[in-house]
Amino acid sequence: MISEQLETIKEQLLAEINGAERVNQIGQIRAKAFGKSGSISALSKGMRDLSPEERPKFGAMINELKKVIEESLSLKEGELEEIELKNKLESEQVDITEPSNIREIGALHPIADVIDRLTDICVDMGFSVVEGPEIESDYYNFEAMNIPKNHPSRDMQDTFFITDEILLRSHTSAVQAREMETRKPPFKIICPGKTYRNDSDATHSPIFHQIEGLVIDENISMADLKSMLTILMRRLYGNDTKIRFRPSFFPFTEPSIEVDVSCPSCHGKGCKICKGSGMLELLGAGIVNPKVLEMSGIDSKKYRGFAFGFGLDRTAMILNSINNIRNFYRNDIRFLEQMK
Numbered sequence: 001m002i003s004e005q006l007e008t009i010k011e012q013l014l015a016e017i018n019g020a021e022r023v024n025q026i027g028q029i030r031a032k033a034f035g036k037s038g039s040i041s042a043l044s045k046g047m048r049d050l051s052p053e054e055r056p057k058f059g060a061m062i063n064e065l066k067k068v069i070e071e072s073l074s075l076k077e078g079e080l081e082e083i084e085l086k087n088k089l090e091s092e093q094v095d096i097t098e099p100s101n102i103r104e105i106g107a108l109h110p111i112a113d114v115i116d117r118l119t120d121i122c123v124d125m126g127f128s129v130v131e132g133p134e135i136e137s138d139y140y141n142f143e144a145m146n147i148p149k150n151h152p153s154r155d156m157q158d159t160f161f162i163t164d165e166i167l168l169r170s171h172t173s174a175v176q177a178r179e180m181e182t183r184k185p186p187f188k189i190i191c192p193g194k195t196y197r198n199d200s201d202a203t204h205s206p207i208f209h210q211i212e213g214l215v216i217d218e219n220i221s222m223a224d225l226k227s228m229l230t231i232l233m234r235r236l237y238g239n240d241t242k243i244r245f246r247p248s249f250f251p252f253t254e255p256s257i258e259v260d261v262s263c264p265s266c267h268g269k270g271c272k273i274c275k276g277s278g279m280l281e282l283l284g285a286g287i288v289n290p291k292v293l294e295m296s297g298i299d300s301k302k303y304r305g306f307a308f309g310f311g312l313d314r315t316a317m318i319l320n321s322i323n324n325i326r327n328f329y330r331n332d333i334r335f336l337e338q339m340k
Contacts, residue, residue, distance in 0.1 A: 006065055009039050017072045023084060026077045033069055040066060107339045110316040111209055111328055115192050118211055118312070121235050125228065127188045127213060132175035134194055138165045144177035145252040146291050158198040160206075168196035172212045173252060176307065179214070180296035185303045186217035192312070202324045205313065212309035216288070218302060222255065225285055225306035229259055233282070236315075237264045244279060253286025253307055265321055272323075280318060283310030 016029050033040045043062055050058055108116065119129060138149075147154060160168040175191035183189075192211040200206055215224070226245060234241050242262040250256040260281050263274035270276040285308035290300035313325050320339070322328075327335050 006043070006061055009043070010065055010068065013039070013069050014072055017069075017076050020076055020080065023077060023080045026073055026080065030073055033073075034066075040069065107336070109328070109336070110320050110322070110339055111312055113339075114312050114316045114319065115209065115211070118232075118236065118315075119190065119192060121232060122190045122211075122213060125188075125231070127190045130175055130179055130189050130191050131193060132169075132172070132178050132191065134169055134196070135162070136167060136169040136174045138167060140174040140177045141167060141169050141171070144292070144295055145173050146289050146295070147251045151251065160196050160198060170197050171195055171309065172210045173307075173309065176212060176214045177292075177296060180216070180293070180298060183216075185298060185305075186215075188215045189213070202326070203314065203317070205325050205329065207329075208325075209312035210309055211312055212307065214288070214305060214307045216293075216298065216303055216305035218304070220287070220304040220306055222257075222287060222306070225257075225287070225308070228306075229283075229285060229308060233259070233261050237261055237319075240267065242268060242279075248284060248286075250284055250286055252289050252292050253284075254289045256284065256286035259283045259285060259308075264318060282315070282318075283308055285309070 013029065013033055016032075017026070020026055020029065032038055035041060040062065043065075107113075123129065141159075142148070142151075142154065157170040159170045162168070172191040172193050172195060175193070176189070179187075179189055179191075190211055190213045193209065194207060195210050196207055197204075198206060215228075230243050233243050240262075241264070244260040246258045246260065248256045248258040258281060260279040262268040263271060263278055263280050265271050266274065266278065268278040270278045274280050285306065288305035288307050293300040293303065293305065313328060316322070316328070317325060
């Protein structure tokens with residue numbers, strides 16, 4: 001009687017399993033068999049009504065039934081999952097030959113683009129890229145650059161001081177000072193990064209970006225500097241760019257020069273960007289002052305060097321014909337979309 005009951009339950013469950021067409025039906029059959037009110041669960045509860053002699057035999061028969069049903073459920077479930085996955089892949093197949101919907105394409109921020117372009121050019125010319133802290137000491141920002149306290153040239157840079165000795169760096173020359181203390185000549189480095197000065201108008205921002213370069217080696221001359229800057233400017237602005245060198249003054253270079261380039265917008269004819277002059281003042285440079293080398297522990301009798309530096313924001317303004325530096329920092333999507 002008991003064995004017949006077990007066989008009947010077994011046949012019913014196997015028939016339902018074999019007839020299942022969806023994965024969720026397997027879950028329903030499993031609940032019907034092993035749930036709280038399931039047919040096999042009811043058999044297990046009925047064991048308490050049996051005599052102690054009958055229970056072991058009946059228990060073994062129930063366990064065998066459980067094993068058969070569970071194996072059948074798992075096997076069928078796997079088959080149905082495979083069928084459903086295959087059907088899903090076929091129904092959701094994408095035709096890669098169909099044209100895609102138009103998507104918005106982003107672009108680098110103009111300043112980031114200029115940093116990347118100049119860095120690539122300088123790396124091609126053998127420079128290494130270095131970085132340094134934006135919160136700097138007075139020593140590295142000024143004194144190591146031959147600008148002692150109370151030096152008149154400090155007035156050229158309206159600096160953000162945190163304390164008497166700590167400040168927001170006003171130029172990336174501080175990175176050069178740090179590198180000269182730790183590197184052994186010869187070396188060629190560039191230092192791109194943020195700088196800070198208390199200055200704000202259409203062409204100046206309290207936060208701006210600079211890139212400065214430094215080359216230290218034996219027998220360095222002004223001819224090396226002019227040759228390198230000529231190549232750099234023409235790779236950045238075009239081979240037809242005219243370059244003009246003018247004498248200038250910087251405490252950390254001697255002699256010092258300023259470099260002008262022909263306006264890339266009008267090609268030297270005169271326009272609003274160059275204020276009709278046809279030329280744009282772009283950067284400062286010069287032969288590193290021997291005093292700066294000695295303060296950094298470099299033998300100025302054996303080694304010489306040249307340095308150059310310019311504002312990346314101004315460069316981005318020139319290349320993109322932008323007349324107000326504030327546009328870089330407003331995050332106006334209409335402005336940024338024009339950079340694509």
